[in-house]
Amino acid sequence: MFTANTARVIGRSVPVMEGAELDGARPDSDAAPDVASLLPMLRRIVFSRVGNEAAAEDLVQETLVKVLAAANRIEPGMLEPYAITTARHVIASMWRSQDTQRRNQHRVVGMDHVDAPDERLLKEEERAAVSAALEHLSEREQQTLLAHEVSGQDMRSLATELNTTAGAVAAQLNRTRARMRVEYLLALHDAEPPTDRCRPVLYAISGGDRRRQREVDAARHVLECELCAKLSEPLLERRPEGENEITIRIQHDADVVRARKSARELATRLDFSRTDLTLIATAVSEIARNIVRFAAKGQVYIELVDQPRPGIRIVARDSGPGIPDIDQALADGYSTYNGLGLGLPGARRLMDEFTLTSEINVGTTVTMTKWRTEG
Amino acid sequence: MDEGPGLVSILRQGDNLIASIHTALDDSEMVRFQRNLIEQIGRDRARGVIIDVAALDVLDSFGARTLRTLAEMARLRGAETVIVGIQPDVAFSMVALGLGTGTVHTALDLEEGLAYLGGTHSLPAPDGTEPHFRP
Numbered sequence A: 001m002f003t004a005n006t007a008r009v010i011g012r013s014v015p016v017m018e019g020a021e022l023d024g025a026r027p028d029s030d031a032a033p034d035v036a037s038l039l040p041m042l043r044r045i046v047f048s049r050v051g052n053e054a055a056a057e058d059l060v061q062e063t064l065v066k067v068l069a070a071a072n073r074i075e076p077g078m079l080e081p082y083a084i085t086t087a088r089h090v091i092a093s094m095w096r097s098q099d100t101q102r103r104n105q106h107r108v109v110g111m112d113h114v115d116a117p118d119e120r121l122l123k124e125e126e127r128a129a130v131s132a133a134l135e136h137l138s139e140r141e142q143q144t145l146l147a148h149e150v151s152g153q154d155m156r157s158l159a160t161e162l163n164t165t166a167g168a169v170a171a172q173l174n175r176t177r178a179r180m181r182v183e184y185l186l187a188l189h190d191a192e193p194p195t196d197r198c199r200p201v202l203y204a205i206s207g208g209d210r211r212r213q214r215e216v217d218a219a220r221h222v223l224e225c226e227l228c229a230k231l232s233e234p235l236l237e238r239r240p241e242g243e244n245e246i247t248i249r250i251q252h253d254a255d256v257v258r259a260r261k262s263a264r265e266l267a268t269r270l271d272f273s274r275t276d277l278t279l280i281a282t283a284v285s286e287i288a289r290n291i292v293r294f295a296a297k298g299q300v301y302i303e304l305v306d307q308p309r310p311g312i313r314i315v316a317r318d319s320g321p322g323i324p325d326i327d328q329a330l331a332d333g334y335s336t337y338n339g340l341g342l343g344l345p346g347a348r349r350l351m352d353e354f355t356l357t358s359e360i361n362v363g364t365t366v367t368m369t370k371w372r373t374e375g
Numbered sequence B: 001m002d003e004g005p006g007l008v009s010i011l012r013q014g015d016n017l018i019a020s021i022h023t024a025l026d027d028s029e030m031v032r033f034q035r036n037l038i039e040q041i042g043r044d045r046a047r048g049v050i051i052d053v054a055a056l057d058v059l060d061s062f063g064a065r066t067l068r069t070l071a072e073m074a075r076l077r078g079a080e081t082v083i084v085g086i087q088p089d090v091a092f093s094m095v096a097l098g099l100g101t102g103t104v105h106t107a108l109d110l111e112e113g114l115a116y117l118g119g120t121h122s123l124p125a126p127d128g129t130e131p132h133f134r135p
Helices: A004-016 A031-049 A053-073 A079-108 A119-135 A139-149 A155-162 A166-188 A198-207 A210-215 A218-224 A226-238 A253-268 A274-295 A343-350 B027-044 B061-076 B088-097 B110-121
Strands: A245-250 A298-305 A311-318 A353-359 A363-371 B008-013 B016-021 B048-052 B080-084 B105-107
Touching (some): A031 A079, A119 A166, A139 A166, A218 A298, A253 A274, A274 A311, A274 A343, A343 A363, B008 B027, B016 B027, B027 B048, B048 B061, B061 B080
Parallel strands (some): B016 B048
Antiparallel strands (some): A298 A311, A353 A363
16 A cells, blocks of 8 residues: 555656656656546546545555556557556455455454553552542541451441441441542542632532531532532532432523423422423523523522422522622513513512522522422 | 424415424524524515414423514514414413513414414405515
8 A cells, every 4th residue: 555655756746757767667758647637537436436535545546556557558548448447456456455354353363451551650640649548538547448448347347446336437438438539539630629618518529418518508619619510520420319309500502491301300200280390390491591691600400309398499500790689680570681581580480489699709599499289 | 404403394385384393492492493484484475474382391581582572573574473382381381470472463273373364364455565564
């Protein structure tokens, strides 16, 4: 096969070949231009049979060389058919050799596992991250974790050793693992949290502790802090969302539709009436649109609640500019974009409970609940 | 058409265009639909437009507003619009939200919509001129 380099050389040298020292070629002045004029036709023939452009160009060049070499043997006027036939043969022989190669492929596969060049580096990085993470734990935590995970010591014997109960050891191990995951991610990204709030928030997310997450207002912090947003993703992936909750990121128009569909789906499980389902979906649509319009980025969290009654709660958070005058925003007909001014007040009318908190340059949180009416 | 396959279909029947929305549209798709329909009104010289929203499970403030402006734009282009197929639950939530379709005519279903448009079209213009204003 020819490289692109050869291709260029031949393509350019053909038209000016008078007296060129091509082996076997007569210094015939019109044979060479003839061959060059075959190029477009050959390209067409070969390209139509071979999809890969680079391979096709190689074949065209190979054909040209064969035709050139034979140019002095070909009767005048027969150059074109000769070239076509040659091209076909060249293509056929390429296919044949590909077939052979494919047939024999499995025989030349090496069974030894060869380390990819980056594999060792990745392992190295991982080891460094793990040990960095371990250093952040207290000595007692380290020992307990290693005894359980590495040496395989069971909870009960650990508990007697530490003079406590197996449950306490398990809880402690869970907390340690949660912190370990966070520290590991921090070390892997080579990052130091920008604020004091980051670590507690990440620990709470990593541990999957709902109450603690609410205490430190984890959801809002994740919206504001870029590092925590990035790190919380793998932490959240670990723990699949429960059946009765879902979080939807809101950024584009299409997310609004996604949010209201998810809300409807979740609400269907609680046997809301069809009308209520529509009301809920409409309210979610309105507040999700507000996020896209005003904040550009945010999330809608939907959960089913059963205290004090079965219902659905929607929390929409954004990290937008905030609402300067909440009373005005909740008044009918007030609109800052060309809307009907029914977004927030409308959503409030559709739901049973509705609270809005907003802080300038921090963001807005809308919490709304619809209770299922009995019977 | 740039609105993807199957979201909306716009069919021509005689003087009327029948636009059926097949699935939930997001805001930008809604606006694109609005633009396409207005263009097609001019291209097909349509006199009536029926918008079938039976497949929509939600008509929120933006959706309702878009339909309203669409009808007003169509009117300026010389075509009358009828919105058909608003689901009962959707109607309920629109009222709860404080929404209406304004002065846009609505009908229960496609058949009623066509009947309405047929009735208004068959009125002969007094002196044989175009009964509708065309810009």
